[in-house]
Amino acid sequence: MKPIVVLDLEWNGAYSKRIGGYLNEIIEFGAVRLDADLKPVDTFSALVRPQIGKKISDKIADLTSITEEELASGAPFMRVVSRFRHWAGDCLLMTWGTSDILALIENCRYFNADRHIPFLTDYVDAQAYCEAQMQYEAGKQMGLSTAAQRLGIDETAYGHHRALDDSRLTVRCLEAVYTGEESLKPFLQDARQEAFYDRMEFRTVLLCDLDNPLIHESDMAFACPSCGAEADRCEDWQMRNKAFHALFCCPKCQTRFYGRVQFKLKYEGLQVKKKIRPYVPPQEDSAAEGQGKTGGQHTMPDRIGSLQIHQNGEVVYLTAPDWEAQPWLRHAFSTRLGGISTGICATMNLGFGRGDDRETVLENYRRFCEAAGFSIESLCATAQVHRTAVRRVGRADRGAGILYPKPWSGIDSLITNEPGVTLCVYGADCVPLLFADPVHRAIGVAHAGWRGTVAGMALETLDAMHREFQTDAADVRVLIGPSIGPCCFEVDAPVAEAFCAFPDLDDPAIVEPRAGGKYHVDLWEANARLLQKAGVSHITKGNACTKCHPDLLWSHRATGGKRGAACGMLCIREEL
Numbered sequence: 001m002k003p004i005v006v007l008d009l010e011w012n013g014a015y016s017k018r019i020g021g022y023l024n025e026i027i028e029f030g031a032v033r034l035d036a037d038l039k040p041v042d043t044f045s046a047l048v049r050p051q052i053g054k055k056i057s058d059k060i061a062d063l064t065s066i067t068e069e070e071l072a073s074g075a076p077f078m079r080v081v082s083r084f085r086h087w088a089g090d091c092l093l094m095t096w097g098t099s100d101i102l103a104l105i106e107n108c109r110y111f112n113a114d115r116h117i118p119f120l121t122d123y124v125d126a127q128a129y130c131e132a133q134m135q136y137e138a139g140k141q142m143g144l145s146t147a148a149q150r151l152g153i154d155e156t157a158y159g160h161h162r163a164l165d166d167s168r169l170t171v172r173c174l175e176a177v178y179t180g181e182e183s184l185k186p187f188l189q190d191a192r193q194e195a196f197y198d199r200m201e202f203r204t205v206l207l208c209d210l211d212n213p214l215i216h217e218s219d220m221a222f223a224c225p226s227c228g229a230e231a232d233r234c235e236d237w238q239m240r241n242k243a244f245h246a247l248f249c250c251p252k253c254q255t256r257f258y259g260r261v262q263f264k265l266k267y268e269g270l271q272v273k274k275k276i277r278p279y280v281p282p283q284e285d286s287a288a289e290g291q292g293k294t295g296g297q298h299t300m301p302d303r304i305g306s307l308q309i310h311q312n313g314e315v316v317y318l319t320a321p322d323w324e325a326q327p328w329l330r331h332a333f334s335t336r337l338g339g340i341s342t343g344i345c346a347t348m349n350l351g352f353g354r355g356d357d358r359e360t361v362l363e364n365y366r367r368f369c370e371a372a373g374f375s376i377e378s379l380c381a382t383a384q385v386h387r388t389a390v391r392r393v394g395r396a397d398r399g400a401g402i403l404y405p406k407p408w409s410g411i412d413s414l415i416t417n418e419p420g421v422t423l424c425v426y427g428a429d430c431v432p433l434l435f436a437d438p439v440h441r442a443i444g445v446a447h448a449g450w451r452g453t454v455a456g457m458a459l460e461t462l463d464a465m466h467r468e469f470q471t472d473a474a475d476v477r478v479l480i481g482p483s484i485g486p487c488c489f490e491v492d493a494p495v496a497e498a499f500c501a502f503p504d505l506d507d508p509a510i511v512e513p514r515a516g517g518k519y520h521v522d523l524w525e526a527n528a529r530l531l532q533k534a535g536v537s538h539i540t541k542g543n544a545c546t547k548c549h550p551d552l553l554w555s556h557r558a559t560g561g562k563r564g565a566a567c568g569m570l571c572i573r574e575e576l
Helices: 058-064 066-074 076-086 099-112 124-134 144-150 161-178 181-187 194-199 358-372 448-455 456-471 493-500 523-533
Strands: 004-016 021-034 040-049 092-095 122-125 238-239 242-248 255-264 268-276 293-294 299-301 305-311 315-319 329-334 390-392 413-416 424-427 431-437 440-450 479-481 512-513 517-522 537-543 564-570
Touching: 004 058, 004 066, 004 099, 004 440, 021 076, 021 099, 021 493, 040 161, 040 493, 040 512, 076 099, 076 413, 092 124, 092 161, 092 238, 092 537, 099 194, 122 181, 122 537, 124 144, 144 161, 181 523, 194 479, 238 390, 268 390, 305 358, 315 358, 329 358, 329 431, 329 523, 390 456, 413 424, 413 456, 424 431, 424 440, 424 479, 431 456, 431 523, 431 564, 456 523, 479 523, 493 512, 523 537
Parallel strands: 004 092, 092 122, 390 413, 479 537
Antiparallel strands: 004 021, 021 040, 238 242, 242 255, 255 268, 293 299, 305 315, 315 329, 329 564, 413 440, 424 564, 431 440, 431 479, 512 517
């Protein structure tokens, strides 16, 4: 077998006028050469002087600690490639995931007018190999940090987010699962073939048109889960959350169920995913029978997405069942029902900046807190500005932003480890994130619109909790609250490109092209993906789209900005 070289890269998203779009410009190479027993024998490290983006983004600077002054002393990309080719020789190249390979293809095409990577002949995806060896859950990707934690490897000994350190950590993970040369063969790819590059650059596409010739009638058929007979479809197909849904009825045993089917066009061909879920009969509009909750003249379901709907008096609020099972926490998300506001803010408006009378908003807070089990005196809020600043608060800050003016500005995340301090986060399409560390009894909330998401608001909150409370990402629970869903969040190309500038987010499951140069973005999955890469595995998606439910939830897009504000609240119970 050829010598193995494990490579890791760091890059900075840069906008190029030449290509009229973003490019992940490589700024650092780090590699380890291994012997036949996977023992390190040599290392390679080099900084690359940027030629497109002269300024490093704050996110990359924070992650890597690489400065612009250091990069100025680096060599141009193709010169570093030449040096690496000479050092690596004829080798079997391995990277953790294919993002580094895609970045290399992108940079080679830009700087050398040729997508072919000069030093690449044989390739193995180390991530795919480790996932298979560790029997990781199919269909999910395992980040390097997650792999290290599962293997009992102390990743702090290898630094963080520097190319050579990440290469060394990859080697350590490989050593822990390696079972010999034969085990690598199923993952070996011949990088001298054009098919390799075609496969690497192929973007998975979600098919949203049932008239597509690739979709066959049999793909839309479902068998009855009770008797196995072919079921009849009882309604038109509806597109929701990137999949088609319809009600089916079995002509043989009369069983009803919902069928869900999703079509993904991959390099290998069309992938069809089918799921069946039970049919739940519509509830009668009768409170006396206890079937459902009433708001106005309509009967509400017991759930929206995965969130439970509660009604206490006139106040309607939401919780996550798995978070309710945490006895040390109290949490809730407001709806637009149960307050005393009128006009465009009717009825439960919790925003002081929406043109509503202050005393009216305060009364709304009193009613919501009483219904959901919070003390209005314990609330702590801040002005959100779509940035990534985090502030630690405590009992001395109770009442801030509610009972008295906000003492700080430009803060989109609050954290605390003190019981009886209720953190507030606002939204009306933007994503509210709740964080809970059960080991160190610490919590946090964060406001992540699309700007906050791509800027790493979730990761900034996680880092702040680690810094202040020694929080370990592996212990953290995160709840993604009501916000605009991928079904409704349509954006133009510049916003889509801001997401695609990050390899972890450049995925049709997150950024889905639509007709007319538009895109649909999944903010829920984008935040989840970033958190998972950081080592968080306990993530609850509320799956409650604000725009899809304008009668229950405040939505900026659904109302054209003429709206009230919703609030998510989280506290550590004092009584424990």
